[in-house]
Amino acid sequence: MQKRLILFLTLLITLLHPTSALAAPQADVEADSATLDFPNTVTFSATLKASAEITSVVLEYGNEQLNCGDVIAKAFPDFQPGTSADVSWTWDMRQSGSLPPGTTIWWRWRYVDSSGTEFVSDTQTVTWLDDIHDWQTVTSAGIHIHYYGADESFARSMLAAGEEGLRRNKEQAGMTPDIPVQIYVYPSYDEMRDAILYEPQWTGGLAYSDSSIIIMGTSGSADFDKATVIHEVTHVLVGRNAFTCIGFIPTWLNEGLAVYNEGPLDESMQSQFDIALRDDAFFPVRSLGGNFSEIPEKALLSYAQSYSVVNFMLETYGQEKMSQLLTALSNAEPVDTALLNIYGVDTDGLDAAWRESLGLAPLIVAQATAQPTATYVPTYVPIDGIPQAITATPGAIPASSPNNPDSTSGFSGPKIAVTVFLLCFCLVFLLIIGVIVLGVVVRKGNAKGGKNG
Numbered sequence: 001m002q003k004r005l006i007l008f009l010t011l012l013i014t015l016l017h018p019t020s021a022l023a024a025p026q027a028d029v030e031a032d033s034a035t036l037d038f039p040n041t042v043t044f045s046a047t048l049k050a051s052a053e054i055t056s057v058v059l060e061y062g063n064e065q066l067n068c069g070d071v072i073a074k075a076f077p078d079f080q081p082g083t084s085a086d087v088s089w090t091w092d093m094r095q096s097g098s099l100p101p102g103t104t105i106w107w108r109w110r111y112v113d114s115s116g117t118e119f120v121s122d123t124q125t126v127t128w129l130d131d132i133h134d135w136q137t138v139t140s141a142g143i144h145i146h147y148y149g150a151d152e153s154f155a156r157s158m159l160a161a162g163e164e165g166l167r168r169n170k171e172q173a174g175m176t177p178d179i180p181v182q183i184y185v186y187p188s189y190d191e192m193r194d195a196i197l198y199e200p201q202w203t204g205g206l207a208y209s210d211s212s213i214i215i216m217g218t219s220g221s222a223d224f225d226k227a228t229v230i231h232e233v234t235h236v237l238v239g240r241n242a243f244t245c246i247g248f249i250p251t252w253l254n255e256g257l258a259v260y261n262e263g264p265l266d267e268s269m270q271s272q273f274d275i276a277l278r279d280d281a282f283f284p285v286r287s288l289g290g291n292f293s294e295i296p297e298k299a300l301l302s303y304a305q306s307y308s309v310v311n312f313m314l315e316t317y318g319q320e321k322m323s324q325l326l327t328a329l330s331n332a333e334p335v336d337t338a339l340l341n342i343y344g345v346d347t348d349g350l351d352a353a354w355r356e357s358l359g360l361a362p363l364i365v366a367q368a369t370a371q372p373t374a375t376y377v378p379t380y381v382p383i384d385g386i387p388q389a390i391t392a393t394p395g396a397i398p399a400s401s402p403n404n405p406d407s408t409s410g411f412s413g414p415k416i417a418v419t420v421f422l423l424c425f426c427l428v429f430l431l432i433i434g435v436i437v438l439g440v441v442v443r444k445g446n447a448k449g450g451k452n453g
Contacts, residue, residue, distance in 0.1 A: 209239020256310030
């Protein structure tokens with residue numbers, strides 16, 4: 001009786017879950033590998049086998065990061081049909097854009113044979129990192145430091161700085177890491193820049209919050225390098241705690257928190273701030289929502305002003321409201337809506353309250369709502385640690401409006417059209433007058449000829 005009951009339950013489970021009895025066939029894959037030519041390419045290759053001729057092969061691949069859905073890239077390598085197929089495909093970072101060092105790349109092969117059977121190989125992973133350096137690692141619960149060309153005591157000082165950054169962010173903004181922050185420390189800025197593609201030559205550090213990765217060069221100053229770690233850790237935490245697919249995190253908030261967590265402003269930023277305070281030459285806070293200028297003096301002031309605004313918010317309203325603001329932004333609330341709901345003011349109102357705390361009059365609305373022409377600039381270490389051989393890039397000059405009567409850029413489209421029309425009209429008018437005169441002359445000539453005849 002007990003055996004019959006077990007048999008009945010087994011059959012019942014099979015009927016309720018028929019797919020459990022129809023497991024997908026195991027893919028027969030050999031020499032499945034990824035070969036790195038860092039930082040340019042990664043080549044995936046394998047030998048695929050099946051009992052019937054293989055008719056279709058797809059490589060599915062991607063990298064581990066925060067995203068707004070399951071992102072699967074697909075490639076279709078060339079191959080010779082047969083029961084065994086050697087396949088290979090190269091991901092060229094020079095065309096797609098570079099991944100940060102330390103990124104986990106995954107891939108798998110999906111192929112179909114002539115009988116219609118589909119096979120899927122096991123997912124493989126590889127770390128996107130050079131193999132020419134002797135990388136070492138020291139870790140704590142929330143920070144992993146990867147380094148080479150330095151001793152362990154230096155690495156542990158960077159680890160301590162990272163832990164301090166986590167502590168400050170938790171206390172001051174309620175932010176904690178969901179996964180450990182991976183920090184790749186290069187012995188110099190040049191070696192760091194060699195590890196990535198298409199970044200400005202003055203870049204000293206980059207934070208990739210979607211991958212929880214930081215890369216940085218060292219300056220030779222232990223204090224500065226520690227501040228850099230704290231700065232970039234803050235960027236990672238802001239990016240992950242306020243992650244949103246359709247919202248927006250203003251740069252003044254992101255950079256302001258990063259500089260605030262470092263501690264007091266350094267001398268160069270403080271100097272620019274003091275000059276702006278003396279001359280009432282601060283930027284509208286709303287204009288700092290995009291990327292900062294590449295011009296050193298403007299960039300320094302942008303960082304210093306963002307720090308001051310964040311400092312005002314934390315000292316006036318407290319840490320809890322800052323945590324609420326980051327949560328609201330992660331829920332895709334518009335910045336102004338989130339500020340109104342939490343602080344009772346929008347961006348312009350925050351600007352006015354901050355300026356009042358400095359003894360300055362609020363900006364007029366037209367100034368406060370003006371939109372800047374932003375210049376792209378990546379997240380980088382505080383600017384006084386960046387080599388100062390920076391080529392200033394002038395801001396874009398907007399084209400003059402055709403509706404502006406005071407424009408000095410030349411004739412606008414409508415003015416040219418009117419001029420051409422008037423010129424044509426005059427020519428036609430003169431032609432008509434000429435025809436009439438010619439007609440009168442001819443008629444008189446004909447009349448005179450008739451009399452003589």
